[in-house]
Amino acid sequence: SQQGEEDPQALSIQEGENATMNCSYKTSINNLQWYRQNSGRGLVHLILIRSNEREKHSGRLRVTLDTSKKSSSLLITASRAADTASYFCATDEYNQGGKLIFGQGTELSVKP
């Protein structure tokens, strides 16, 4: 089952611009995580936000979580060509033993 629905499916921007990706989910969660995947590679964890947190920062990344709307957003500021990748949200649902449910991802292309 796919819990996270991501929007947009694809995003193309110029270097230096900001990129915003959104994720919606359906059930109560312990936390929400964002991962990055370069083409043909494994996923790399970016940031985790707990259900009792509303905003979190890590370098050029800013994540927000609105549990009342069951949604999260990932903002990448001052994007670089090296940020080109697919970005996935994943939710850790209550009482599911730590399983993560991944969205279908947003494919980000940053043009130099």
Added chain:
Amino acid sequence: DGGITQSPKYLFRKEGQNVTLSCEQNLNHDAMYWYRQDPGQGLRLIYYSQIVNDFQKGDIAEGYSVSREKKESFPLTVTSAQKNPTAFYLCASSGTGRTDTQYFGPGTRLTVL
């Protein structure tokens, strides 16, 4: 050098054959996971294990089997019963705390000829 490894990177299989994908981790993680990824799609959970000698089915377990005889190893067998096995397979491991994140291997691309 800690990490999670998968082998082989590319695997070709003839129809009707079983194949086994290897996943090893030296992160001392209790939990391990297998995912399948199809082009342009997210990850779907095949099997997961939270402790040695125990594992549970994920969302798409049919046609797959696993074992967890050692903490470090979680091999996945793609059987001939899996009707559409061509995909990218990712293995991951994690601790079992509420804020533990998953560490992924580099993946195995399986193609059925």
